[in-house]
Amino acid sequence: MAFDNLTEKLQNVFKKLRSKGSLTEADVKLAMKEVKMALLEADVSFKIVKQFIKSVEGRAVGQDVLTGLNPGQMVIKIVNEELVSLMGSDTTEIALKEGKALTIIMMAGLQGAGKTTTAAKLAGKFKQKGKKVLLAACDVYRPAAIKQLQVNGEKQGVEVFSMGDKNSPVNIAKAAVEHALKNDINVLIIDTAGRLQVDEDMMNELIDIKKNVDVYQTILVVDAMTGQDAVNVSGTFNEKVGIDGVILTKLDGDTRGGAALSIKAVTGKPILYIGMGEKLSDLEQFYPDRMASRILGMGDVLTLIDKVSAEFDEEKAKELQQKIKKSSFGFDDYLEQMNQMKKMGGLSSILSMLPGVGSSQMSQIEAAMDNNKLNRIEAIILSMTPAERSDPNLLNVSRKRRIAAGAGVDISEVNRLVKQFNQARKMMKDMPQMMNGMQKGGKRGKFKFPF
Incomplete structure (x- = not known):
């Protein structure tokens, strides 16, 4: 991170x-x-x-x-x-108008900050909260910007309003408002054009949109990887256009992170969300207390709980628990747990939120858990028959040879996976006793992740 x-x-x-x-x-x-x-x-x-x-x-x-x-x-x-x-002490939500009244949000920022993707991510967040959302494509300069918004809008199940790249952004914004009002839209998110650097034309265009459209919230998207430049850009946008909050992107990247510590102090405006990846679900609410805890190496268990809750299926969890108790946990279940972890950002993302996991440990984990290795595990499991995935005890030498050939790996990799799977199954079965022992002050068991 x-x-x-x-x-x-x-x-x-x-x-x-x-x-x-x-x-x-x-x-x-x-x-x-x-x-x-x-x-x-x-x-x-x-x-x-x-x-x-x-x-x-x-x-x-x-x-x-x-x-x-x-x-x-x-x-x-x-x-x-x-x-x-x-x-900023307090967590700040993006302000919306009461009831079903239309809230217009204008996205601003430099080119490359991730503004268009973030607009779609935000649309998904509002949709989850029961809002009817419309995205407006007002970036008429950047090649493929409109198409990018349409593709991401479709993935989020959100309508995208577009008039192509021959109309002015102001006219598109005005037409989008009319469309929103006619179709009972609650939230209109306007994706505006960026530039490689702050310039007068961009600022005037944003000011012009605000003059012609009743923008309720102006959200600035800044790239955390640009460091102090992100802070300077935030200050300039706030001074020239006026912003209500900031979304900080690429905070999962190899960056020094100082922008997150400086923006509120410089602009007086809160950080609202942080982008933690490329996926449309990788947008986290910004909690100053949780971020401070992460920075100090104390972990961020509350955000981890939020992530788990978002992906948690109570019925599946109960079913899995019963399978573990009855020792009927198979390779299909193993694969499903791997995919669940991918949805939460992978093992490194999960462990980074636990107290005491340092960057040196994280680099070891990432080296051990590279995507190629996970892809090979998936290929091995998918090369098994349904019966073999359900009952790993069927896997004799000839079956393992066939599976290895089907997955394009050496038989030693199949043997390794079977051994690790058996260790994982045993560990899951022993977990309740291990937890009880730890609570009673017993010996802490060594945990080795079973991949």
């Missing part, structure tokens, strides 16, 4: 603080000097870092902290609270 390097550096600082039985003011100042360097390297602006460190130090050198039972933990708690405050 974007904050891997920052998280690792902060964890090293906190490890030193925890190791000390007591802290002096000099210890705190030294730790804050390291935190300052880590934040600057993460591309957080110097002005914001300076104010942040000042706030933390002001609270951390108080007598109640330095003389407390666990001063190191108290300093970490203060850093966490200040990070949350820096990013």
Whole structure:
């Protein structure tokens, strides 16, 4: 994730603080000097870092902290609270008009930030909330922008209003409003054109749309990978056009992440959502407290629960539980669990939300869990007959040879998968006892993911 390097550096600082039985003011100042360097390297602006460190130090050198039972933990708690405050404290929803009244949302941003895809992602979110949504294709300059919106709109089951690329964006927006009002649409999302950089023509076009259409919310989409540029762009758009909130994209990429820590402080506008991948479902509500927890390496179990809940099928879960109890868990079930994990962003995405999983561990996991390996596992399972997938005990040597040939792999890979499957099945059966043992203070079992 974007904050891997920052998280690792902060964890090293906190490890030193925890190791000390007591802290002096000099210890705190030294730790804050390291935190300052880590934040600057993460591309957080110097002005914001300076104010942040000042706030933390002001609270951390108080007598109640330095003389407390666990001063190191108290300093970490203060850093966490200040990070949350820096990013906006409260979670902010996109404001909608009451009842069935039409809410017009204008998407803005530079070319390449992911604005068109994000518009479709947002449309899907509103549709899930029971809103009737319309997407309006007003980017008439970028080749294939209209087609991209139409394809994504179709995937989301949302209508796309288009008049081609020969009309002005203002006229398209006005016609889209008329269409929305005639068809009882609740939310109209206008996808506007971007440029490679901020220019006067783009700003004037956005201002013109706002003059002619009753835009209720202006949402800026910025690319987290551009670092401080994303913050500067946010400030310019807010000053020239006026924005109500920001969606930060590509936060799953190899970026330093400083934009997420700076935007609220610079613009005064909240981060509303974060884009965590290419799929149309990869848009997460932005929770400042959860993001602070991720940055500090404390995990984000609440977001993980949200992801699991979104994909959770209670009936299937009960059915799976019964199969595990009766030892009738087969390769079809195994494959289904793999696909469920893919829907949630893969194992690395899930583990990144658990406390204590560092970036070095994540890189090992990602190396072990590459897509080619998962594809080979799927090919092996699909090369089995339904009877073999249902009853793995049928897999003798000749059957394994046939399966290996069908999947285009060596028989050793089939043997490895069967062995790992049996370990997984045993582990699932033993899981209730393992959990009980852990709750009673028993020995913690070693967990090895069965792929």
